[in-house]
Amino acid sequence: MLCPCSDNKDSFVLYRSNHKKNKNYVKDVKCMSEIHYKPTLYKCEKCNLIFSEYINSNLEDAYSNVEDERYIQQIPYKKKNFELLFSKISSFLNNNHKVLEIGSYYGILGSIIKPHVKNYTGVELSRHASEYSKKNYNLNVINESLDKFLRKNILFDVIIMSDVIEHLDNPFNVLSLIEKNLEPNGIFIFTTMNMDALLPKIMRSKYHWIMPQHKFYFSNSTLRYFLMANNMNIFKIKNDTRLISVEYLLYKFCILMPKMDFIFKFLLKFNFLKKITTKINLFDLNIYFARKLE
Numbered sequence: 528m529l530c531p532c533s534d535n536k537d538s539f540v541l542y543r544s545n546h547k548k549n550k551n552y553v554k555d556v557k558c559m560s561e562i563h564y565k566p567t568l569y570k571c572e573k574c575n576l577i578f579s580e581y582i583n584s585n586l587e588d589a590y591s592n593v594e595d596e597r598y599i600q601q602i603p604y605k606k607k608n609f610e611l612l613f614s615k616i617s618s619f620l621n622n623n624h625k626v627l628e629i630g631s632y633y634g635i636l637g638s639i640i641k642p643h644v645k646n647y648t649g650v651e652l653s654r655h656a657s658e659y660s661k662k663n664y665n666l667n668v669i670n671e672s673l674d675k676f677l678r679k680n681i682l683f684d685v686i687i688m689s690d691v692i693e694h695l696d697n698p699f700n701v702l703s704l705i706e707k708n709l710e711p712n713g714i715f716i717f718t719t720m721n722m723d724a725l726l727p728k729i730m731r732s733k734y735h736w737i738m739p740q741h742k743f744y745f746s747n748s749t750l751r752y753f754l755m756a757n758n759m760n761i762f763k764i765k766n767d768t769r770l771i772s773v774e775y776l777l778y779k780f781c782i783l784m785p786k787m788d789f790i791f792k793f794l795l796k797f798n799f800l801k802k803i804t805t806k807i808n809l810f811d812l813n814i815y816f817a818r819k820l821e
Contacts, residue, residue, distance in 0.1 A: 530571035531582055532699055532753070541570040541577060542732035556589045556694075556740045558598050558632065564739050565732060574752065577722055577744035585696060586740075587672060590652040595633070597778075599659070602635060604772035604804055609636040611770050611806075612689065615814055616716050620644055624684040627708065629701075630691035631668055634660025640687075641666065648683075650676045677704035684710050688717040693741040702757040709819040715759055717815050718767050722746045724811040735779070736811070750815060759817040767812035773803040 528538045544567040567580040598605070613636070620626065624644045631637050631649025633656045641647040641664070649668040651657045657670035669676055673695075686705055692698050705715055720727065720736045723746035727734040737744075745753075751761050777800070781788040794800060 528569045528578075528580070530569075530574065530576060531578060531697070532576050533571055533573045537572045538569040538578075539572065541568045542737070543567050544580070556586055556593060558595055565737050566739055568732075568737065568744065575746065575749050577746075579739075579742045579744075581739065582696075582742045584742075586694075587652065587696070591654060593653040594655040595653075598633060601772060601775055602633065604770075604775065605633075605635050606639070607804055608770040609639055609689075611768065612636065612718070612814070613639045615765055615767075616687070616816075617643065619714050619716065619816065620685060625682070625710075627681075627683040627686045629673060629686065629688040629705075630694070631660060631666070632656045634664045634666045634668065636687070636689060637666045637668070638664040644685075648681075673701060674704070677701070677708055680707055682710045683708055683713065685714045685716065688715075690718055692717055692719050692745070693736075693743050695742065698743055699753060699757075702753060702759070706757045706759055706819055709759075711819065711821060713819045715754075715817045715819070717817075718812065719745055719750075719815070720811050721813050723748070724809075726809050726811040747813070754817050758820050760820055761815055761817045763816040765814040765816075766808060766810060767814045768806055768808040769812065770804055770806050773800045773805060776805070776807075 529536055530538050544565050546564050568577055569580065570577050620640065620643055622643065622645055625646040626640060626644045626648070628637050628640070628649045631651045632653065634649065637647055637649045637660060647667060649660060649666055650673060651660070651668050651670060652672065654670055657668045660666045660668045686709060695701050709715060722744045747764065754761055777794055781792060
């Protein structure tokens with residue numbers, strides 16, 4: 528399969544899907560999607576990029592129509608998780624900064640960031656999530672395609688992208704546009720999984736972050752390469768500890784281990800479990816900090 532970055536034809540199958548092809552599998556692109564179909568992944572021999580068989584699927588309409596009610600139910604717990612993320616990135620934000628969040632979704636991280644910066648802007652494809660952010664958090668969220676927004680060349684001091692880069696149709700084009708929208712010495716902060724970490728190497732095709740919505744899978748080295756190609760240098764990497772509800776964890780187990788879902792569904796009947804949160808760090812998720820080069 529042709530590598531979308533290097534145009535190299537010498538890509539090989541890294542993990543082959545063991546499911547029958549389903550053209551509708553990728554239509555459910557919600558954060559709390561119940562679909563965990565494992566697509567075939569390819570790896571480029573030239574640039575080492577890992578990518579899905581479905582990289583050519585255009586998901587813009589699907590994302591525009593997302594209404595993620597299960598995510599909304601989890602907002603009290605999601606907020607705690609984003610507060611944890613904010614604690615790790617707050618030293619790079621101040622009240623003189625103009626900040627852009629790409630893929631702001633239901634506005635939780637934006638609502639935490641906004642009081643600490645001069646100006647906050649979110650850009651989000653989902654109409655439902657955009658309206659929710661405006662109504663509930665009074666956020667300035669632009670509901671339009673990322674490509675259209677970034678081509679306005681509005682300069683920001685910091686651009687943030689949490690768990691988004693793996694979803695993009697063309698992350699290489701987006702990185703180029705991000706660089707153009709950063710002030711000199713501006714900072715780009717983003718999170719994603721590191722495929723060179725121990726867990727994905729052990730789990731291989733069963734790795735839980737391999738899913739239909741994720742088109743691209745990066746390592747620290749491939750990210751350094753792609754950002755440097757776009758005049759940005761990764762200067763810090765932090766491990767990304769997540770704080771999640773036990774309810775969400777059991778819900779994920781139901782999807783990942785369907786033969787045992789009766790156990791997890793039984794546990795979900797106990798309401799006290801829904802109020803418990805726990806920190807999880809499997810050392811496979813990172814926060815990346817990159818600076819625009821002069």
